[in-house]
Amino acid sequence: MGATRERILGRIRDAVADGRESDWRAELDQRVEQAPQLIRPKLPDDLFACFSEKLVLGGGTCERLDAVSQVPEAIARFLKTNELAPKLRAAPALQGVVWGDVLHVNFGNTRGDDLVSVTPAFCAVAETGSVVLLSSEESPTSLNFLPDVHIVIVDMKQLVPHYEDVWEKLRVFGEVPRAINFITGPSKTADVEQTLQIGAHGPRNLHVLLVSDLGIDGPCADSA
């Protein structure tokens, strides 16, 4: 086991180590620890418009809300339009939201018997129209993949231009969670005759609510 590792690394060293400066290791340490400045595509000024356009391109939908108090109504409306019962499984992180009585909300994880899930997101990325979800006890990953309809709530303040902005926030946050999911639209496949089909294994619907002043704790709160 250890011998295999040594043989592989040894062969790599034989192939590449010639002519290294004496401080090469320190240089590489620095290259990793201070992430390099790389090209970021230029984006339009209106990040929300960009986000929404890209998300729709990926097959998702979104709406913008002024306050967290509008969330339950917005979800109820969305479910009604899609002819779904007002019943959902929400991530424990969303227990602080005042849900009222328009929806029947259960908190916790799913084993696949919930049709609709609602989860918080860490960020939304304008560049690609993606929401970024971090796994935790409060936001289990199964909720992002097993239900038919996935509704994501994200604070407007967390709408960032590029992927790299997410990494900057994550580094401030400190921990690397077990799963970081960039989600951009519903599950889809083109494996049968290159014909696009929505709902391969995961959600058939992705709906994002961007809320001004979400005001909930945890990884979704503004950490920057």
Place this chain on the structure above:
Amino acid sequence: MEPHSHDFKKNAAQAAGDEQLRLALAKAQDGFVGKRAEVVGLLPEFEPLREQGKTIRNHVLANLDYYLERYEAAVQKQGGQVHWAETPEDAQNIVRDICKRVDAKLVIKGKSMISEEVALNEALEGDGLDVVESDLGEYILQLAKEPPSHIIAPAIHKTKAQISELFYNAHKKLGFNKKLDTVPDLVNEARQVLRSRYLEADVGITGANFLIAETGSNIIVTNEGNGDLSCTLPRVHIVTASIEKVVPTLDDASALLRLLARSATGQEITSYTTFSTGPRRAGDSDGPEEYHVVLVDNGRTEMLAGTFREMLRCIRCGACMNHCPVYGAIGGHSYGWVYPGPMGSVLTPSFLGLKEAGDLAHACTLNGRCSSVCPMKIPLPDLLREHRRRQFEAKLTPKVANYALAGWGFLAKHPRLYQPLMALGMKMMGLVGRRKGRFRSMPLASGWTNTRDLPAPQGETFHHAWRKRRGEK
């Protein structure tokens, strides 16, 4: 899988005559090429991003020992385990041992080319494990008992009718009794069948598009979400990855991701891009209890030391095969092993040797489209030429070709002989072929004329025409 690259000529000739395959390939290539061109057109920074991507990958390869060690330390810090495999057998044994130890019965798999390369399914099935591919394309092929014919669209060669037949036969026993004829119905049935498998599986195996040294994460990129279910629900997650997949930081990975989806499917991003790091954390209600990574060498360290190092920049996007006229004419199976198209023609002889796969390098018109779209700017035609050169040097090219080339070489070095002989030859061919302007068949050249016409010469050599133009006699 057993390589059949030595049968390349025969397989390619057969495939070139398969009308249904040709239509399927043409449709797929048109789609991929068009969509890629569209999204690349939307990103003015695409060319600088390509150059930057190339620089990042070169930097990694030049410091691969450092980044692998750093990656390994980061995985361990997060509670994961890293295993090193020199050969396909090593990789198989590592995975088999883990499955045995955790008493696995059912293994669910996300798409992974490296697991095809090390023939993992066969090894696990040999141990009596139930192995289920979850990517729809791979699932279809598993039912058909066929290898993938494209690295990102593995079932590109299968028609709806064939898939319907496969599903009908396989799902009957599960209570699905209808023959389906629409794409939504087929996808939906697979969804239902596979859903319970994710929940029952003990072990999930996925590949990795990248490994990140900074955090110890692996990235998988899918549209279906199958990879995510495979690494979230089972008790154990095993990542199979080749050693060159590592990148320094999350930022480097992002820079490469900007190129990957655009080059592969012509999307700006796929539905799911997932960074998995270690096993479940305290308090988590899902995620694997164990997280393993199997790092596979299988010949890559030798490539790193030689001319083919540049090939290790490859991010497996498939653009080169989508733009290759030869792939479009013969499909992926002709190449006889795991990797088809231009990248396969470079990789396969490097992994399996020129004796097995040397012929692949000759199925190239050197038109250069592959390298002009390759996001990593890999000089694929140059590398193919290098295989040809080595094959010739090792005297592995067919005798007839060697004699013919030697004869031509002799003549080319003796212009006094070459010019009159060529003039005579062109005159003869010009006379014979004048009426139609082309030859439908030709003695000794049926390999050419069976699948295409040879244009007839005008009856004059270039030298002659050139002299005439310049007014010389």
